[in-house]
Amino acid sequence: MPHIIKVFRKKLIRKIFFGGFDGYVYALNLSTGKLLWKFKTVGHRYFPAGEVQGSPTVFHNLVFIGARDYNVYALDQDYGFCHWNKAFTHGWGLTNSIQDSILYIGSSDERISIAAVPETGKELWNVKMEFLVFGNFAYSKNNLYVGTTNGKLHALKKTSGEKLWTYETETYLLNRFKYFKPDDSYRDDIYSIIKSNEQFLEVECELGGVFSTPYFSNDILLFSSTNGPLYCLSSWD
Numbered sequence: 001m002p003h004i005i006k007v008f009r010k011k012l013i014r015k016i017f018f019g020g021f022d023g024y025v026y027a028l029n030l031s032t033g034k035l036l037w038k039f040k041t042v043g044h045r046y047f048p049a050g051e052v053q054g055s056p057t058v059f060h061n062l063v064f065i066g067a068r069d070y071n072v073y074a075l076d077q078d079y080g081f082c083h084w085n086k087a088f089t090h091g092w093g094l095t096n097s098i099q100d101s102i103l104y105i106g107s108s109d110e111r112i113s114i115a116a117v118p119e120t121g122k123e124l125w126n127v128k129m130e131f132l133v134f135g136n137f138a139y140s141k142n143n144l145y146v147g148t149t150n151g152k153l154h155a156l157k158k159t160s161g162e163k164l165w166t167y168e169t170e171t172y173l174l175n176r177f178k179y180f181k182p183d184d185s186y187r188d189d190i191y192s193i194i195k196s197n198e199q200f201l202e203v204e205c206e207l208g209g210v211f212s213t214p215y216f217s218n219d220i221l222l223f224s225s226t227n228g229p230l231y232c233l234s235s236w237d
Contacts, residue, residue: 015077017063019052025065025073027080037080044069054094055136057103059118064103066094072105074121084121086114095136095213099144100158106133106146113137113146115161127161129154130184132204138214138221145221147210150176150184153223153231169208171227179203 014030025039041050047068054066062083066072072093074083086093091109098104103118111131115124131148138145143164147153151172155164179194181187194200208227215222221233 017056017058017065017077019054019056019065019067021049021051021053023050023052023067023069025052025056025063025075025080027063027077039073039075039080039082041067041069041073042071042085053092054096057096057098059098059101059103062118064096064098064118066092066096066105068092068094072096074118083119086116086121091132095133095146097136099137099139102158104137104144106135106137108132108134113156113161115158125161127156127163134211135223136213138216138223140216145214145223147212147214147223147225149204149207149209149211150180151204151208151210151225151227153210153214153233167231167233169210169225169227169231171206171208171225175206179207 015036016028016030019025023041027036029036041052043050050067050069052065052067056063056065061077063075063077070088070092072086076083088107088110091107093105093107095106096103103116105114109132111129112126113129113133114126116122129148131150133146134149135147142158143155144158145153145155151169153167157164179187179190194203205226208225210223210225212224222230224230
């Protein structure tokens with residue numbers, strides 16, 4: 001008499017992931033809205049709630065998301081526990097995305113861009129950015145593109161993070177020496193010019209800061225900045 005083998009297949013549940021300013025990352029059943037799990041961030045002395053401001057990226061069984069507690073988390077898609085986290089020293093790591101099975105992370109006050117192995121968080125390269133990174137990355141075949149909040153768009157080589165070129169907005173060129181030295185470090189008297197955190201944000205807007213994520217359309221690279229225009233670059237690679 002033949003053996004009868006029963007195969008039990010796990011029902012595939014489509015999920016939606018998002019974070020909140022209560023410091024939790026949530027996973028909901030996309031069809032019903034039922035809560036499947038929630039994960040609490042660690043928190044930070046300056047942001048004790050660990051507000052989750054970043055957008056999630058999903059790869060294989062992991063959900064990547066950054067929070068204001070200076071951490072980027074790799075969470076289990078099914079159960080919500082943390083596989084690994086990357087802690088930053090000086091600021092948020094809010095932007096992350098996957099391209100060609102590589103995790104790319106941008107940090108604000110840390111002023112760095114990172115390529116890492118998604119499954120472990122091991123860094124493949126780590127490059128210094130001259131200013132804050134808030135928008136996410138756009139990709140061509142060989143390069144990636146990201147803006148900084150002092151009014152620039154940077155092209156980096158995917159394999160090494162090497163900086164290939166930088167596009168400078170006209171408002172950056174017009175206003176840079178009000179706040180920066182020729183090497184783009186702050187002037188020595190900057191705290192007599194900028195006296196509050198709110199004023200720092202106003203300066204970034206005056207410079208044409210790029211908070212947006214660049215976008216490709218028909219081989220045209222588009223991005224917006226706080227000075228108003230939509231930029232379209234045709235020679236980008």
